[in-house]
Amino acid sequence: MRRRKGRRAVSLLAAFTTAVAATLLGVLTLAAVPSASAATLFGDDFEDGDANGWSRSGGSWSVVTDGSRAYRQTGTSADARATAGAGWANQAVQARVKPIAFNGTGRHVAVLARAQSTSSYYFLGLSNAGSVVLGKRTGGGPVTLDSAPATVTAGTWYTLRLEAFGTTLRGFVGGVEVVSATDASIASGRAGLAGHYASASFDDVLVTDVAGPTGPPPSPTVTPTVTPTVTPTVTVPPGSCPTSGSPVGFASVNAWGQNGTTGGAGGPTVEVDTAAELISAIGRSGPLNICVRGMITVPAGMHNVASDKTIVGIGSDAGISGGGLNIGLPADNAVTSPPADAVHNVIIRNLTFRGAADDSINVQMFSHHVWIDHNDLCCGYDGLVDIKRGSSYVTVSWNHTHRHTKNMLLGHDDGNAAQDTGRLKVTYHHNWFDRTPQRNPRVRFGEPVHVFNNYYLYNTDTGVACQANAGCLVEGNYFERVEEPVTNSYAGPAGRCVARNNVFVEDSGAPDCSGSVQEASAYYGYTLDDPASVKAIVTAGAGVGKIGS
Structure with a gap:
């Protein structure tokens, strides 16, 4: 197995939202990607500049720069395929795919599963006939097993996922199931990529094992709420929604009328799997535990989170795409002290964030006691986690951030001393800053800003940048291939x-x-891990699917 992480790439899911979702909605019955965790069998993001391990047939294949490095098939006059891996039976093959040009009609670019040879495999393709195609080849030409209408635009990135388990085949675009079939022709084989008389770029190939669904979930127990317009309370199956836990760092401090960060503790629990349900739940008043199932594509922009909320993903495949979460009142430079209604006591855990049109998570306007933990964030438009405008008592822990330039900002402007001085008290610990060039974090005014036991990998601009009279305590971290790991003379x-x-x-x-x-010890107690062990500790523990119930 080769497993590599790439540098900043174009949004994975925003492309799907604009180019595919409008056609699919109202035509297809959509289902979320299953949330069961899976073992990685193979992965390649081509950032090493080679395609070792891939076998090719037809076409012209090479590693190129297409946002990040990618594997491109440039010819359109051949039935081109590339395969890798071993003879796996149950497998899920996922990749980002960008069609470039098609030669003729009914052509496609695709991911392959159970490829036994260049003429025997299952495929999930984007066709220039205006469809997503699930099909097979068993010695002859492509045979369509299922298809769905879609707008396929050359030059646009899409995320394709083909699952093959037992005799079941399922195809996803942007995390949404759009096609499925049952077929017993091919029992096992390699993973692959294809340009059927078409050119395309391929990136971020990931192959995992998949056992298939375990059957329908038990019927939920519904408890009516007081107001009929409020989402009903649902008892989530035990062990599937980890709402317990407490932070280390500034989010644990007793300050500003809040003793630690407890989120929705003491409130009911709801499960959400649509954008409407999620947006309604995060905006409700009172304590609430919100369990997110599957990837949810929300409208572009940032959606407001009210106080006393725990928002947590179920399993390792839950998250938000297309938009982000805003924790805080509207920005107002005239306000220089914490208002009584500042948003507070919010927990965001175990969620994947992709393709946000603005920030993935934004904390602002004196919001306090916020814990952002065990998330996977990449490929948004602006910041992944930005904290600003007088916010304080925040812990950012055990997150995996990758393929994104503007990573984490603390304090938005050199001229915002009136709101920020004496505030912006934030702890960053056990995060994996994975090829995020800058803002890891970039800090203004906050003190102390405690950065400990994080793993920094190939941050090409800077690691921690401490500016505008901020005070940063940076200890016990592991810096690998970081030219400027810590500085207080970065800019401004x-x-x-x-x-x-x-x-x-x-x-x-x-x-x-x-x-x-x-x-930092003047505010809270903490224990440092041996910095020599931080790389192993953080890569094993950061990101989604790593917290218990």
């Missing part, structure tokens, strides 16, 4: 930073720090 007014007990490997630079900083 200088800050202060203390860097201690960190590990710097693989041509990482030295800290550029000066000044003194408040100790």
Whole structure:
């Protein structure tokens, strides 16, 4: 198995939203990707610049730069295929696919499963006939097993996922099931990519095992709510929605009238799997635990989260695409002290964020006691996690951020001292900053900003940038291939930073720090992991599917 992570790429799911969803809605019955966790069998994002391990037949294949590095098939005069891996039976093959050109009608670009040879495999393709096609080849030409109408636009990225388990085949575009079939012709084989008389770029190939659904979930127990317009309360199957847990760091501190961060504790639990249900639930008043099932595509923009909410994903395949979450009142520069109605006590855990049209998670306007934990974030438009405008007592922990430039901003502007001075108290610990060039985080005014036990990998601009009189305590982190790991002279007014007990490997630079900083231990207790072990600890524990019930 080869498993690589790529640099910043175009939005995976926004492309699907604009080019496919409008056609599919109202035509298809949509189903979410199953949430059961799965073992990785193979992965390749081509960032090493080669395609070792791939066998090719027809066409002209090479690794090119297409946003990030990608595997491109440039010819349109051949039936081109590339396969990799082993003879797996039950497998899910996923890749980002960008059609470029088609030669003739009824052509397609596709991902392959159970490929036994260049003429025997199942495929899930985007066709220039205006459809998503699920089919097979068993020695002859392509045979369609199921199809659905769709607008396929050349030059647009789509995420395709083909599942083959037992005799069941299922095809997903952008996390939404659109085609399915039953067929027993091919029992096992390799994963693959194809351009059927078509050119395309392919990236972020991931193959996992898949056992298939375990049967329908038990019937939910419904408890009527007080107001008939409110989403009914649902008892979620035990163990599937991990709403318990407590933060380490500033989110645990007793301050501003809130003792620690408990989210929806004490309130009812609801399960949501549509955008309407999610948006309604996060905006409700009072404590509420919101269990997110599957990937939910929401309208572009950021959607407001009310106080006393726990928003947590079920399993490892739950998340939000197309938009983001906003924790805070509308921006107002005239407000210089925390208002009584500031949003507070919010937990966001175990969610995948993709393709946000603005920020994936935004915390603003004196919001406080927020815990952002064990999420997977990439490929949005602006920040992945931005905290600004006087917000404080926030912990950002155990997240995996990748393929995104503007990673995490703390304090939005050099001129915002009136709102930010004495606030922006944030803890960042055990996060994996994976090829995120900058803002890891970029800090203004906050003190202390505690950055400990994070793993930094190939951040090409800077790791921690501490500016505008901020005070950053950076300790026990592992920096790998980071030229400027910690600095208080990055851009604009200088800050202060203390860097201690960190590990710097693989041509990482030295800290550029000066000044003194408040100790985080004056606010809360914490235990540092051995920085030499941080890489292994964080890569094993950060991201989705890593927290218990």
